Amino acid sequence: MNQGAAERMKGAAVKVTMLLFVSLAGAFQAVGQQRAPRARARPARAPDVLFVPTPPETVAEMLCLADIRDGDVLYDLGSGDGRIPIAAAERYGIRAVGIDIDPKMVAAARENARRAGVAERVSFLQEDLYKADISEATIVTLYLSDGLNLLLRPKLLRELRSGTRIISHDFRMGDWKPERSVRVNWRNLYRTIYVWTIPAHGRVQGRKNNRGVLHQPR
Numbered sequence: 001m002n003q004g005a006a007e008r009m010k011g012a013a014v015k016v017t018m019l020l021f022v023s024l025a026g027a028f029q030a031v032g033q034q035r036a037p038r039a040r041a042r043p044a045r046a047p048d049v050l051f052v053p054t055p056p057e058t059v060a061e062m063l064c065l066a067d068i069r070d071g072d073v074l075y076d077l078g079s080g081d082g083r084i085p086i087a088a089a090e091r092y093g094i095r096a097v098g099i100d101i102d103p104k105m106v107a108a109a110r111e112n113a114r115r116a117g118v119a120e121r122v123s124f125l126q127e128d129l130y131k132a133d134i135s136e137a138t139i140v141t142l143y144l145s146d147g148l149n150l151l152l153r154p155k156l157l158r159e160l161r162s163g164t165r166i167i168s169h170d171f172r173m174g175d176w177k178p179e180r181s182v183r184v185n186w187r188n189l190y191r192t193i194y195v196w197t198i199p200a201h202g203r204v205q206g207r208k209n210n211r212g213v214l215h216q217p218r
């Protein structure tokens, strides 16, 4: 097997691992819900993807690739336990916002921020990431799926200012080519981080259709 094929298999193995984890998490969650149907707060609707954490080394590299400067505001869309906004506030001193549809994840993230001593700079909102106001973000981080990223793309291009950096763990954005993709070793596999920048309006090499979708020449 050539090196390219081996590397593609490694990347595929990470995605299969994540899908298995998500399926198992869903099964366990379903069992838990059967045992205690009214014991816990429920999301307004089912999350599009369940909580799977980004490993710490990958969080660190995502923040490094975000090229953080004074005054930046980071939004993590689907923030889980809050690790990315909390790390941004702890290590770079910036303000950060996490958005998650699951009230249990929002409560856990708030508690984690309080314990880390960054609750004043970090906030967590229980909202649907597709409906939330994200216009103040200058950095957006994602760990969702290829399909969910693609659904999100028109909103990112419509609502974010030019120069805003988008950093996605493991998932791409359809035919919008990332300007950087970086691999981070993880066990005997790797994670991939993709980076895009919202283009200056009218200066992009490509065109936007009337839904704000960017078409780039292939």
Ligand SMILES: C[S@@+](CC[C@H](N)C(=O)[O-])C[C@H]1O[C@@H](n2cnc3c(N)ncnc32)[C@H](O)[C@@H]1O
Pocket (backbone or CB within 6 Å): 046, 047, 048, 049, 050, 051, 052, 053, 054, 076, 077, 078, 079, 080, 081, 082, 083, 084, 099, 100, 101, 102, 105, 127, 128, 129, 130, 142, 143, 144, 169
């Ligand atoms: C794979 S986890 C990523 C967590 C965190 N960003 C990280 O990288 O460690 C995805 C998170 O997205 C949340 N989520 C799924 N669908 C959502 C939606 N429509 N709106 C907001 N959050 C959502 C889930 O509850 C889950 O916590």
